[in-house]
Amino acid sequence: GRDRKPNALVQVAVIDPHTQHLVTQACTEIVEANKDPLFLTGVTFPSEYPASPETLVKLTVYDAKDKSQESVSKYNFLGSATFSVGDLLRAKDERLTLSLRSSDGVCAAGAVVVSRLKMGEMEEVDVDHITADIPSQKCPLVCESASHSCVDRENNPLTGPVFKNPVCKVYRFQTVDSKWMLVREQMEECTLSFSIPKQLLSLYIQEDMNRVQDLRELGELSPHWDNLRKEVMTRYGGTISSYQETLADLDKITGRSFKPSCCKAQKSLEFIPINLHTQRMRVTCPIKTDAFYDIVTVGAPAAHFQGFKFGGLQRLLSRYEAEKKSTAYQCIYYSPEHTAKAQEVLSTMSLLQPLITSLADQLLQAAQEHSSTGLKNVLKNLSDKTELFVHTLKDELVKSALLALHAAQPGYVSKNQNTVMCGTLPLKHQDSIPHHKEYDEEEWDRVWANVAKCLNCVIAMVDKLQEEDNTRQEPIPDQQLADVITSHNPGAWREQLCPLVTRLKDCVMEVAEKARKAMTFVLLQEAACSIPQGFLLQQRRDVVFSQALAALVCGFVMRLYAGIEDSRFLRQLHLVGLVAQFESLLSTYSEEIGMLEDMEVGISDLQRVVFKITEAKTDELSDLQPLVCGRRDHFTVEVPLPRLVFQTLPGEIKEGKPLQVFPVLFNVGINEQQTIAERFGDISLQERINQRNFEILEAYFKSLSLPCFQTQTDIKELLETLGQNVVTKKRKNVEILWIAGTICRRLNGIRFTSCKSAKDRTSMSVTLEQCALLRDEHQLSKDFFIRALDCMRSRLTQGDIGQWEDPEAGAVTENKPASRHFYPIALLLVSSHLLVVWLILSLVFLLAKYQ
Numbered sequence: 130g131r132d133r134k135p136n137a138l139v140q141v142a143v144i145d146p147h148t149q150h151l152v153t154q155a156c157t158e159i160v161e162a163n164k165d166p167l168f169l170t171g172v173t174f175p176s177e178y179p180a181s182p183e184t185l186v187k188l189t190v191y192d193a194k195d196k197s198q199e200s201v202s203k204y205n206f207l208g209s210a211t212f213s214v215g216d217l218l219r220a221k222d223e224r225l226t227l228s229l230r231s232s233d234g235v236c237a238a239g240a241v242v243v244s245r246l247k248m249g250e251m252e253e254v255d256v257d258h259i260t261a262d263i264p265s266q267k268c269p270l271v272c273e274s275a276s277h278s279c280v281d282r283e284n285n286p287l288t289g290p291v292f293k294n295p296v297c298k299v300y301r302f303q304t305v306d307s308k309w310m311l312v313r314e315q316m317e318e319c320t321l322s323f324s325i326p327k328q329l330l331s332l333y334i335q336e337d338m339n340r341v342q343d344l345r346e347l348g349e350l351s352p353h354w355d356n357l358r359k360e361v362m363t364r365y366g367g368t369i370s371s372y373q374e375t376l377a378d379l380d381k382i383t384g385r386s387f388k389p390s391c392c393k394a395q396k397s398l399e400f401i402p403i404n405l406h407t408q409r410m411r412v413t414c415p416i417k418t419d420a421f422y423d424i425v426t427v428g429a430p431a432a433h434f435q436g437f438k439f440g441g442l443q444r445l446l447s448r449y450e451a452e453k454k455s456t457a458y459q460c461i462y463y464s465p466e467h468t469a470k471a472q473e474v475l476s477t478m479s480l481l482q483p484l485i486t487s488l489a490d491q492l493l494q495a496a497q498e499h500s501s502t503g504l505k506n507v508l509k510n511l512s513d514k515t516e517l518f519v520h521t522l523k524d525e526l527v528k529s530a531l532l533a534l535h536a537a538q539p540g541y542v543s544k545n546q547n548t549v550m551c552g553t554l555p556l557k558h559q560d561s562i563p564h565h566k567e568y569d570e571e572e573w574d575r576v577w578a579n580v581a582k583c584l585n586c587v588i589a590m591v592d593k594l595q596e597e598d599n600t601r602q603e604p605i606p607d608q609q610l611a612d613v614i615t616s617h618n619p620g621a622w623r624e625q626l627c628p629l630v631t632r633l634k635d636c637v638m639e640v641a642e643k644a645r646k647a648m649t650f651v652l653l654q655e656a657a658c659s660i661p662q663g664f665l666l667q668q669r670r671d672v673v674f675s676q677a678l679a680a681l682v683c684g685f686v687m688r689l690y691a692g693i694e695d696s697r698f699l700r701q702l703h704l705v706g707l708v709a710q711f712e713s714l715l716s717t718y719s720e721e722i723g724m725l726e727d728m729e730v731g732i733s734d735l736q737r738v739v740f741k742i743t744e745a746k747t748d749e750l751s752d753l754q755p756l757v758c759g760r761r762d763h764f765t766v767e768v769p770l771p772r773l774v775f776q777t778l779p780g781e782i783k784e785g786k787p788l789q790v791f792p793v794l795f796n797v798g799i800n801e802q803q804t805i806a807e808r809f810g811d812i813s814l815q816e817r818i819n820q821r822n823f824e825i826l827e828a829y830f831k832s833l834s835l836p837c838f839q840t841q842t843d844i845k846e847l848l849e850t851l852g853q854n855v856v857t858k859k860r861k862n863v864e865i866l867w868i869a870g871t872i873c874r875r876l877n878g879i880r881f882t883s884c885k886s887a888k889d890r891t892s893m894s895v896t897l898e899q900c901a902l903l904r905d906e907h908q909l910s911k912d913f914f915i916r917a918l919d920c921m922r923s924r925l926t927q928g929d930i931g932q933w934e935d936p937e938a939g940a941v942t943e944n945k946p947a948s949r950h951f952y953p954i955a956l957l958l959v960s961s962h963l964l965v966v967w968l969i970l971s972l973v974f975l976l977a978k979y980q
Contacts, residue, residue, distance in 0.1 A: 138191045143184060192207055310415075418908060429715055430674075450465060571606060699778065705832055708877060714796070742785075795865055875970050
């Protein structure tokens, strides 16, 4: 008796038979004006539901009377039906017939179609297809979920211990030969958004506390240097307190997996990357094996809380170094290279000294056990580490710093009035490492040479003991047997080695203590010259690096899990390393210049990071989380794998070989602000970044000695084309990004895409790249390209998923008109008449707005 067919909307709920608790699962509705009822989405149950065949499923059907309305009253209840999971499992022909019952009795009949296909498999039956031709309808979507419903945990390598809250969509698109491909998009949040920055903050705090302790242990200094030391320690204390407060704030946050763009300038979250998500597109088609394409989306690593009034890190660091060198500070100037060398020496000594001590103890243990083979093996390791230790301390910087430290102590009087006088007179600025003749310059040479001499004595004694042992094994006359047995009792070797080994350990400790004080004194100069600007820059650098590292570790884990069964990928990983290509869409205009300058330094600092694969203690999620260790000049990220997976890795990786990552950054601004920058501004920053990182990428490819890459002429051609594009003067040359992304995928690299907040520009770039991959790699029909692109872009922008909704995304259309009347200003400069018109229109707009 109706004048139209109902526009059915079905609500699906799950009822636990034991608790009778009802959980709303999903909603789906049919396509209007269709001959046969065809639903827009299918419904797939999460892993925790259904729990058993007794679990009940309830379908509630409504009629959407007027879809243009947003009120609840537009829905008219038609009826409901309840069935068990057991009914589904027993359904014949994968179809379960139902009757919908309302208060008036049976009002409609229908059927539930049950699909037991695993996600990613092709459907062999030729079913109807929803296209984008239907006005005001959704795209060719066959599955949509904001839970675990679309995740095949067994066959999906993306799903790992650091990913959660997946959002999945599945499409069917037509190929050029009129066949169908199945495309699954899956986006997930990453728990590393918070865990990596929290680990870094703890390491920063510990490193600065150690630095303060080293400054205290410098001993007595002259009044001038002592005052500088106190001021530096106060600055370190302020940084430590600030980081401890931030860490405490982060520890209070629970349930969140990413930082939305609306919080990008929040101080307590400044170490957290913006909108860090992973996205995978998996393609199944009849003419090609399954393929998947991964990408990490993240907001540009930048210090938004500190702002960009004076630029970003790259500009601030350059200005800071120039000012520090030209200004007469009351300290000794050491170049950035010398400062970096001092940090390297400290780091190397902190690793080698305890290692040498441990090996020395192992040598004595082998002597106690009278193990000739054990002695030989341990001695070789001890010799190698001690020689490396001595080589590190032979640097001229250590020697000169010891001289400077001697001059900074009370009672020092210079014979040359032009040199530094730290006892009573202020320091004159020095442009080079100071040299003080009144200190015995040969003393340091004698100190570290004693280490080598002690090692030689240990080696000689071990050789003597082994020679005697070999002699003992030869036939011995009876009259000498008693003497030989006496001289070779189990403790004899240890007694003879113990004094020499003890002397070696004492010499190493003495040398390490002197060198540590000398390098601490160098870093004191750096810190004293840096007050206060240097400390603020270091904090800014820490913030940017934290965001960049969280993204890198996320991408590395995703790439590792994806290639865990690929022997060629694993071989490339431990022989050469992986390239991590960051695609940036920032403009070179206004504040985004500062963001790009921050991002450039942050990505470059990732060169100080190496990865190690370890075997997890258990298969619990808590034991599979990546761990960060090290200090600012060098970090190591340990990625635990389950035992069974770890055992399948190559021996080099299982032995803990450091795995290198080569970060590269390519930037092309694409928004209207970039148009202004290219016509009336300066894009030299973008050109320099692209040229420098092209050279890094080219050097990486040349280092690949694997045959599978050297025979691929297309990569060489792509590199040549990329090299031509980075030097070509062309506005918004997005070819640079396309080619760099293609090269990265061909090299098994990690792909990142960034803009200011990883939303609008990022989502546009990702969806366009995905459709281009479908066209180029999987023969997507040209007629379906725009449809597929519109379909993928029909979702909300990046950052709108999860428990932390981003209000900016929903207010994009509301906020833009308020600022759009300023955009045409660059074009209006061409004509004074247009400028007058623009001023009048702007005035009218503002008056209307505020009225």
